[in-house]
Amino acid sequence: MSDHDYTPKSKVGKWFNDRLPLLTLANHLTDYPTPKNLNYWWTFGGILTFCLITQIVTGLTLAMHYIAHADMAFESVEHIMRDVNYGWLIRYIHANGASMFFLAVYIHIFRSLFYGSYKSPREIIWIIGIIIYLLMMAAAFMGYVLPWGQMSFWGATVITNLFSAIPLVGEGIVTWLWGGYSVDNPTLTRFFTLHYLIPFLILGLVVLHIWALHVPGNNNPVGIDIKKPSKDTVPFHPYIVIKDGFALLMFMIVFAFFVFYTPNILGHADNYIEADPLVTPAHIVPEWYLLPFYAILRSVPDKLLGVVAMLSAILILAALPWLDTSKIRSAVFRPLYKQFYWILVADVLILGYVGAMPAEGLYLLIARVATAYYFIHFLVILPVLGFKEKTIPVPLSITEPVLGGSVNFATAKNKESTIDK
Amino acid sequence: MSEKKTNRRDFLFTATYAVGAVGVGATIWPMIDQMNPDASVKALASTEVDVSLVDPGKTITVLWRGKPVFIRRRTQDEIAEARAVKLDDLKDPQKDEDRAKDPEWLVMLGVCTHLGCVPLDQKGDYNGWFCPCHGSHYDISGRIRKGPAPTNMEIPKYEFVNANTIKIG
Amino acid sequence: MKNFLKITSIIISLLVFSNNSVAAEKVEYLKTDWSFKGLFGKFDRGSLQRGYQVYTEVCASCHSMKYVSYRNLAEAGGPEFSKEQAKAIAASFEVVDGPNSDGEMFTRPGKLSDKFVMPYENVKAAQAANGGAYPPDMSVLVKARGGGVDYIYSLLQGYEDPPIGLTLDDGVHYNKYMYGNMIKMANPLSDGLVEYSDGTQASIEQMSKDVTTFLMWTAEPHLESRHKMGFKVIVYLFILTVLVYYSMKKIWSRIETEV
Numbered sequence: 001m002s003d004h005d006y007t008p009k010s011k012v013g014k015w016f017n018d019r020l021p022l023l024t025l026a027n028h029l030t031d032y033p034t035p036k037n038l039n040y041w042w043t044f045g046g047i048l049t050f051c052l053i054t055q056i057v058t059g060l061t062l063a064m065h066y067i068a069h070a071d072m073a074f075e076s077v078e079h080i081m082r083d084v085n086y087g088w089l090i091r092y093i094h095a096n097g098a099s100m101f102f103l104a105v106y107i108h109i110f111r112s113l114f115y116g117s118y119k120s121p122r123e124i125i126w127i128i129g130i131i132i133y134l135l136m137m138a139a140a141f142m143g144y145v146l147p148w149g150q151m152s153f154w155g156a157t158v159i160t161n162l163f164s165a166i167p168l169v170g171e172g173i174v175t176w177l178w179g180g181y182s183v184d185n186p187t188l189t190r191f192f193t194l195h196y197l198i199p200f201l202i203l204g205l206v207v208l209h210i211w212a213l214h215v216p217g218n219n220n221p222v223g224i225d226i227k228k229p230s231k232d233t234v235p236f237h238p239y240i241v242i243k244d245g246f247a248l249l250m251f252m253i254v255f256a257f258f259v260f261y262t263p264n265i266l267g268h269a270d271n272y273i274e275a276d277p278l279v280t281p282a283h284i285v286p287e288w289y290l291l292p293f294y295a296i297l298r299s300v301p302d303k304l305l306g307v308v309a310m311l312s313a314i315l316i317l318a319a320l321p322w323l324d325t326s327k328i329r330s331a332v333f334r335p336l337y338k339q340f341y342w343i344l345v346a347d348v349l350i351l352g353y354v355g356a357m358p359a360e361g362l363y364l365l366i367a368r369v370a371t372a373y374y375f376i377h378f379l380v381i382l383p384v385l386g387f388k389e390k391t392i393p394v395p396l397s398i399t400e401p402v403l404g405g406s407v408n409f410a411t412a413k414n415k416e417s418t419i420d421k
Numbered sequence: 422m423s424e425k426k427t428n429r430r431d432f433l434f435t436a437t438y439a440v441g442a443v444g445v446g447a448t449i450w451p452m453i454d455q456m457n458p459d460a461s462v463k464a465l466a467s468t469e470v471d472v473s474l475v476d477p478g479k480t481i482t483v484l485w486r487g488k489p490v491f492i493r494r495r496t497q498d499e500i501a502e503a504r505a506v507k508l509d510d511l512k513d514p515q516k517d518e519d520r521a522k523d524p525e526w527l528v529m530l531g532v533c534t535h536l537g538c539v540p541l542d543q544k545g546d547y548n549g550w551f552c553p554c555h556g557s558h559y560d561i562s563g564r565i566r567k568g569p570a571p572t573n574m575e576i577p578k579y580e581f582v583n584a585n586t587i588k589i590g
Numbered sequence: 591m592k593n594f595l596k597i598t599s600i601i602i603s604l605l606v607f608s609n610n611s612v613a614a615e616k617v618e619y620l621k622t623d624w625s626f627k628g629l630f631g632k633f634d635r636g637s638l639q640r641g642y643q644v645y646t647e648v649c650a651s652c653h654s655m656k657y658v659s660y661r662n663l664a665e666a667g668g669p670e671f672s673k674e675q676a677k678a679i680a681a682s683f684e685v686v687d688g689p690n691s692d693g694e695m696f697t698r699p700g701k702l703s704d705k706f707v708m709p710y711e712n713v714k715a716a717q718a719a720n721g722g723a724y725p726p727d728m729s730v731l732v733k734a735r736g737g738g739v740d741y742i743y744s745l746l747q748g749y750e751d752p753p754i755g756l757t758l759d760d761g762v763h764y765n766k767y768m769y770g771n772m773i774k775m776a777n778p779l780s781d782g783l784v785e786y787s788d789g790t791q792a793s794i795e796q797m798s799k800d801v802t803t804f805l806m807w808t809a810e811p812h813l814e815s816r817h818k819m820g821f822k823v824i825v826y827l828f829i830l831t832v833l834v835y836y837s838m839k840k841i842w843s844r845i846e847t848e849v
Contacts, residue, residue: 036845040594061455078657078729081812083460086451088812089819103601234845242838249831254602256827260820261629264733272734272809273726282769349604433840437833444826464661464703471691 028214033233034240035220037398041111042218043247044104050248051101052206056199058094066146068192070185073148074274092263098140099266100255102289105133114341116329117219123321125212130318132205137290139198142191149271150281156183156191158284162297165304182277222398223330232398285356292348295355296374299367309371316378323378325386333392337385344377467590469582472526480542482531485589489531489539490577491550492587495561500524502548503562513572517562520576528579528587529563535570550574617767619740620747622799626806629821632814633807638669640786641804644797647784649728652720652775654708657729658808661702667814668807676702683707721761723774732802732809739802741767746798749777 006027008014017023065084067076080087109129112118118126141159145152160177164170179186217228226232234240258266266288270281286294296313300306316323331338351370357363468485472492475481480493495503503517504524521527531550533540538554545551545558547566552559557568564573579589625634642663645655660680663671671679680700685707688695700707710716717724726734735741748767752758758772765773779794786792807813 057452061452064456065459075657079459079461082657082662083462085454085457085459087455087459088816089451090455092816107598107601238841239845242834242841246831246834246838249827249834253824253827253831256820256823260816260823263816269734269736269738272730433833433837437830437837440826440830440833444830447826460661460665461659461703464659467701474691 030235030237031229032214032236033217033229034236035218035226035232035398036234036239037220037222037232038218038240038243039221040243040247041107041114042220043244044108044111046244047104047248047251048101048108049206050251051097051104052199052202055094055097055101056203058090058097059196059199061090062094063196066192068146068189070148070188070275073146073188077147089259092259096255096258096263096266098143099287099289100251100258101136102140104251105136106289109133110345113344114331114338115219115221116223116324116326116331118321119324119329120321121216122213122219125209126321127318128205128209128212130314132202132209134314135198135202135205139195139202140287140289142195142198144271144287145188145191146195147271148188148275150273150275150279151268151271151284153183153275153277154280154284155286156187159286160187162307162310165307167304184277219329220398221330221332222395223328223333224394224397226398283358288352288356291353291355292351293355295351295367296371298355298359299364299371313371313374316375320378320382324382326389326391327386328391328394330394333394334385334389335392336389340377340381340385344374347373347377467588470587470589471585472587473585477525483589485577490589491527491529491531491542491563491574493527495521495525495527499548499561503560506560506562506564510566512565515562515564515573520562520564520573523581526587527561527563528576528589530575530577532574533557533570534565534572534574535568540574617737619737619767620744621740622743624739624803624806626803626813629817631817633667634803635670636788636790637800637803638807639671640788640790640797641800641802641807642669642671643786644784644801645728645804648778648797649801650706651709652716652725653728654710654716654725655706655728655808656708657727658706658811659702660700660704660706662808662811664702665811668811669804673702680704721774725775728805728808730809732805737767739806742805743798743802745773746779746801747794 006024008017008023013023062080065076065080065087067073077091080091082088084090112126112129141155145156160174160183163173163177166173175181177187178184179190217226217233220226229235268285268287273281285291293310293313297306297310300309326334326337328334331341347370350366351374354363354367354370359367465486468483468490470481470483470492472481472494475492475494477494478496478499480491482489482491484490500517503521506517508514508516517524520529531539533552533554535552535555535557538552540550540552540557540559542550545567547558547560549561549563549566550559551557552568552570555569557570558566559570559574560566562573563576565571577589579587582588625632625637645653660676660683663669663679664673664676680702683700683704684697685700685704686695687698690696710719713724732739732742737744744767745765748765750764750766752764756764758764761774763773763776764771779797781794782792784792784797790796810816
């Protein structure tokens with residue numbers, strides 16, 4: 001952290017701060033110079049912090065009542081829903097909170113893709129973000145197993161069986177994961193342990209994510225480097241805090257609507273049937289936020305290659321800072337990239353849709369085309385685009401662009417508007 | 422900036438802080454209340470005990486709400502002894518008549534009022550109960566006579582359903 | 591801001607839409623007015639009490655309801671029987687308790703704290719008595735079926751003669767709303783099967799509606815307080831959002847002059 005020159009005013013404060021510079025840290029966080037032209041897509045960092053804390057707090061309280069045992073898990077969840085004071089509220093917040101968390105993280109990721117936030121010098125922030133995302137998926141998957149409903153059980157069976165695709169050691173790994181010859185009580189207890197652990201790992205990584213962010217500072221809708229502190233920046237508190245707070249409240253209204261009025265709409269009915277190792281539900285579907293990857297998995301007719309394709313689809317993102325060869329960050333100044341960006345968004349949505357459909361006929365064909373396009377986007381289009389694309393000239397600063405009168409000038413100057421797409 | 426403008430802004434901020442604080446408080450409450458006894462625990466009302474096989478001079482211990490309840494069928498000597506104690510000698514003055522509706526039967530929570538251990542039957546200096554944890558002596562009416570415990574052992578709500586059955590709770 | 595709202599609302603509606611459409615193949619369920627739907631939805635007490643009667647007299651001989659207790663019948667937001675009524679209902683059931691001091695199990699009249707007595711001791715016994723098909727536990731049945739209340743309501747009225755050319759095995763019945771149209775449960779309802787104490791005509795339609803309402807309550811016993819709290823929370827959030835919005839405008843107006 002760059003601002004070491006801070007000295008607390010009070011004597012006690014100075015004494016404390018010399019020994020543990022917490023006040024310096026607090027001062028750094030409040031004064032942290034932030035680009036003043038950040039739009040509302042940038043508020044999702046704060047929203048995600050809120051989501052993480054909500055999940056941890058509600059998760060801890062649920063863990064006080066939940067019983068991680070194959071014979072009692074389902075019943076203990078019903079006990080929470082019926083008898084525990086506000087148990088239904090806490091559980092519905094936790095269950096829907098997972099969906100809201102993923103909704104926010106997808107917006108956060110796609111914001112980064114649009115404005116090129118992953119590019120130099122922010123590669124490490126991006127890679128930490130990808131690790132957080134992977135851990136989120138692991139936590140969400142294991143959390144979904146805990147109620148021990150039919151989808152819990154069969155989801156766990158299907159996902160753990162992915163590891164059996166690994167040649168030679170695959171079967172051994174699966175048995176090891178299960179702690180038996182099928183998904184059963186040992187599997188449930190270890191999933192509970194890991195589900196409890198992962199959020200704290202995420203919390204630690206979030207600290208690193210923010211730390212890494214505070215070294216170069218925020219990217220911004222114009223995508224240019226800014227001098228800080230300068231006329232282009234505002235102190236984080238109160239300007240960004242209040243703006244993040246406003247966005248967070250709107251997010252919470254949507255969240256509350258799900259929790260109070262349609263708490264089960266994002267879940268699957270079969271998970272209210274207790275796990276039965278003898279009967280598989282007619283349609284096995286993962287939670288919505290995993291559907292695109294599920295579609296990629298199923299679109300490959302080979303077991304091992306399917307798993308490889310699914311994993312690559314996530315891991316390819318880690319290589320993104322080097323796959324995208326363009327020097328310009330923001331899509332605002334990259335007319336071609338902007339189009340491909342929206343095609344990618346559509347592609348992922350299509351993958352999500354076919355992921356929920358049976359893997360046959362036209363759906364399978366669409367899934368294959370969409371999967372192919374997904375990889376082409378990252379492996380072919382992005383590298384080539386960096387060399388071929390004719391970009392729009394970029395302004396020199398947020399407040400004083402060289403190109404007076406252009407669209408970018410007007411929008412960049414207006415501190416709260418989003419850049420027109 | 423004029424005076425008036427500052428005031429209005431202050432009011433807006435104060436209102437925002439206040440409303441926000443109310444919301445934070447209201448959010449914290451469910452997280453605290455979930456640790457209170459839940460509906461199923463509260464509903465565990467009563468236990469019925471068959472006492473037909475308890476001989477005079479014997480105590481049985483039953484479980485009620487996760488705690489031991491002593492049910493002692495007292496002998497005539499014990500009743501006389503309990504009733505003879507002067508209230509002035511007691512740390513927590515209470516008549517035996519108020520503790521045992523039917524003098525033959527003493528029904529009380531077998532939990533030492535000091536720090537919650539279970540006292541031993543027919544031990545101690547007063548012919549009643551003795552708590553091994555920190556040495557509290559109780560008499561045959563379950564009243565504290567010596568030691569650190571502040572009050573007599575608690576009498577739960579109970580009733581005789583019939584001559585042989587006591588309903589606790 | 592406008593763009594932002596537009597795009598997020600599209601994403602959210604896609605989310606909800608896709609989850610809905612994926613649920614199951616499209617069958618048109620019978621429709622009726624459910625009093626518990628909507629922002630202020632509440633249960634119809636009379637319907638819940640009648641539904642309880644249908645459940646005990648018709649369904650309970652095969653279907654358990656193991657997560658519901660007799661005390662729930664007297665709780666706010668449910669059928670709201672009086673405490674005495676609920677006690678009497680509980681006492682009318684024989685509950686296995688024990689072991690007693692001799693180490694033996696014994697039966698006693700039910701208490702408010704008891705769970706609903708199950709018709710069979712375990713799943714195997716239930717299967718054995720029902721030709722291999724386990725009559726599912728009804729505690730959360732409404733939430734465990736894709737179509738929810740509409741599905742249950744329709745299923746109860748969906749018994750028909752099988753179409754010509756389709757022969758059914760013994761103990762299998764034709765139901766036009768059942769997944770695959772084959773159901774092991776025989777048509778449970780017939781007009782006038784129960785006698786409602788409040789004088790309501792016990793038509794198949796009426797009984798279906800009442801028992802489905804009752805099942806909705808057993809699946810979501812806190813639905814009413816959820817709706818009430820939800821309204822308060824959203825109104826509160828809205829007020830705070832407005833306050834924060836104007837605070838934000840004020841704060842950002844400070845740098846307007848600098849720009």
